[in-house]
Amino acid sequence: MLRLGIVLFPGFQMMNLSVLTVFEFANRVADSPLYDLVLLSEDGGAVQGSSGFAVTTQKFDDSRFDTLIVVGDNDGVLSPPAVIEFLKRSAPTVRRIGSTCTGAFNLAEAGLLAGRRATTHWYFAEKMRRDYPDVKMEEDRIFIIDGPVWTSAGMSACVDLALALVEKDAGVEAARVVARQLVLYHRRAGGQSQFSALLDLEPKSDRIQNALNYAKQHLQAELSVEELAGAAHLSPRQFTRTFRAETGQTPAKAVERLRVEAARLMLETGRHGVDVVARETGFGDRERMRRAFLRAFGQPPQAMARTMRNLM
Template identity: 45%
Template sequence: MHTSPKTIHVLAFANVQVLDVTGPLQVFASANDLAASQGLPLPYAASVIAAPGGAVMSSAGLALVAEPLPTQASDTLIVAGGWGVYTAAEDQPLVTWVREQAAVSRRVASVCTGAFLLAASGWLDGRRVVTHWTRCEQLARQHPLLKVEPNPIFINDGPVWTSAGVTAGIDLALALVEEDLGRAMALEVARQLVVFLKRPGGQSQFSVTLALQNDGQRFDDLHAWIAENLSMDLGIPTLALQAGMSERSFVRHYRADTGQTPARAIELIRVETARRLLSDTGVAIKRIAVQCGFGSEETLRRSFFRVMGVTPQAYRERFSAER
């Protein structure tokens, strides 16, 4: 039975980030190409839209040709990000249109700072959301009804999807394709785009050590040392000695500077290293547990599940480059 293609509208504006628009569009275009090669109906009808339409200049200096804002419902409305989003979020007719269009769309998404425009419409109130890691605090401050999470690549909360910065829009679009057409098609699209691993939404959008950095860089050398010595006993006495501080002072300053307890930071660094070994190597999980300082495979499994939401074995099966 023939089914009509799903309408994907990607909302752009002056000074939009070009990859926020073209990344997701290419995912849907590649899904169409694969469907056509198999003699199947095209699953998507994707287009760039803007007010009032016509040429839209991106922040990269590349002009995009956009259609006017549609009057019909979108299957999926995607709001792109970029430096121009803050001006767009103050354009009340555009904000009203986003609010009304979101209400009649099957699902709504934002890429990177596009969350600011979607938040201005009120459509993100009460939902878990993410944006580029450098803008999470600003988003939470400006829109206190949002549940902003700084780490994930993307978040799906009901019919609303939000993604982290720039290339995370590709991850989000692949997740939408998986929801529509199944995992096999999403993985084939990823292969066509030479995206070697289809990253899970819960994967952090930046490294743990980057997340723990601060303006004073007080503990950057310590984090580098930790990453090189994960198999050691990394208790407070060892860490304080390495940092050249008393134990009490170390604990107080570490939490104030990084927002994490030392124990939690160690766990996150160990899990991140384990995740990399699981996806990039064929090293046995028991050996990974020892290398990363977990001691036992069971301890690794518990920590890994607590941080990533899946077991090490399941993660390797889904995201390993070795298979």
Template identity: 35%
Template sequence: MLTNVAALVWDGVAPFELGVVCEAFGIDRSDEDLPVMDFAVAGVAPGPVETSVGFTIDVHHGLDRVAQADLVAVPAMKRGEPAPPAALEALNAAVERGARVLSVCSGAFALGEAGLLDGRECTTHWRYTDELARRFPLARVVPEVLYVDTGLVITSAGSAAGLDAALHLWRLEYGAAAASKVARRMVVPPQRSGGQAQYIARPVTDCSAETLGPLLTWITEHLSEDLSVETLAKRSHMSARTFARRFRAETGVTPHSWVTSQRVLVAEELLERTQHSVDWIAAEVGFGNAAGLRHHFARSRGVSPQEYRRAFSA
């Protein structure tokens, strides 16, 4: 269980990305019945650390604090300067003992220097993905996602994507309701579009596409109905081919992918909050039967509906 978090910093740390980590894991939210993390900012040694924008922060903890953490978070750092060897050793030691390591934005370069990206999928800010792949050729860089979770090593894209990865961890450890409370407190959506399995509560669906916005809203309200491309195209007064092309242009995904993701998200919520059977939920969200729900849920979430319910049902 995630209870102890350390942000590891050294000269050149970006204050905003450090703030993302502090906001996600360092706030006392016990008034909302959320667990309070044992959180600290640590350096290679206690003392002053200069940020990337010129001011200095006073860090009270050294690497002994990092050695206690369940999660070691590395905010964005200067890419052109090598990380301190002691910091790289601490990151490797964390993974070796089974702790998670999370990078935000260009913090992924420190993980690369530590060898933690070798053979793993990873990401960083889209401006730096080519550089990350070039500098660490054994890493499998995925440029189009908000974050990548490979188990013990989690990398996130630019700045705010660190919040997406943090909410993913809240969701993974404490369930959708907890992640939603954290997201509301930060005034951010519980989920943004991304290609990774995301254990986050049902999001405020983005229905703001230029011309398809009303249709997207209608889809979320009629998930149990026939939502084939042909049906949706007819409702939009377009040919199926034109509709499919416009849908992808405006949302970035195919109609089938978008509808499936919404059905999985609602199924997730029903599994958590109700005791309805898997068959009932499958019909309610439009998968037809339990087999259909199990297929799409496992493909998207990595677990079966029954396993998910056992883990997160109230």
């Protein structure tokens, strides 16, 4: 059984504890429990989180762990000095050490991210660059693995990190089963962007949101204005006018953004060639997709695919 410690401190972000549910269900679906889960803190006992209630922890000591994860808070402030010292002292003795959300600041302060690729909540990425210029910050990532150091983006990305740990320890199928048990649509790959075209577009009405959801689920279709207007239960003329008023973009431009986002994710998994990706995401051919990638990212899909392979 792998002993896994979660490092807490007063004011920690409560959502970060959702990693425990991932490991709990990994224990449930395995033939025998995989993880011995321990909550740790400077003094032990009750530690109050960001939501105002407390959880019970064990005091830091010299016990050995396979994996340590330090959580983040809502403001990107450093943990107490004892937490930093515990991370420094423990790092040489563990197989893996990681962070969720702004917990990366604690790893950085402990000197564990120097010269390494890392990520954190996008809102605090610039602060990380400013405070720790020796960290190779990549805020446009869900999680990053650099040797024995694992870091995740903010909030819900901690679940993706935990599922990746389960996949590493127990295999792909075990992680898939856990994801299904948790009613997750899919496990996001580490290289997937923290940003979403659907979130950026922010339609104000359910009708336009329904049209966008329809488009995302039917990227292989032509997705003409008439088809999208039907999904929104509006006339094509009214749909076009309402869509632009709510999103600031034409339907065609928004569909291209959704296709580019989906194509980028497929390329980042490394399991599909450019022609397959172009076909599956509705571009039809690689040249049309190439032009869209140049507009969106300033580089062709082949170059992005090579970059992703080099980072894996």
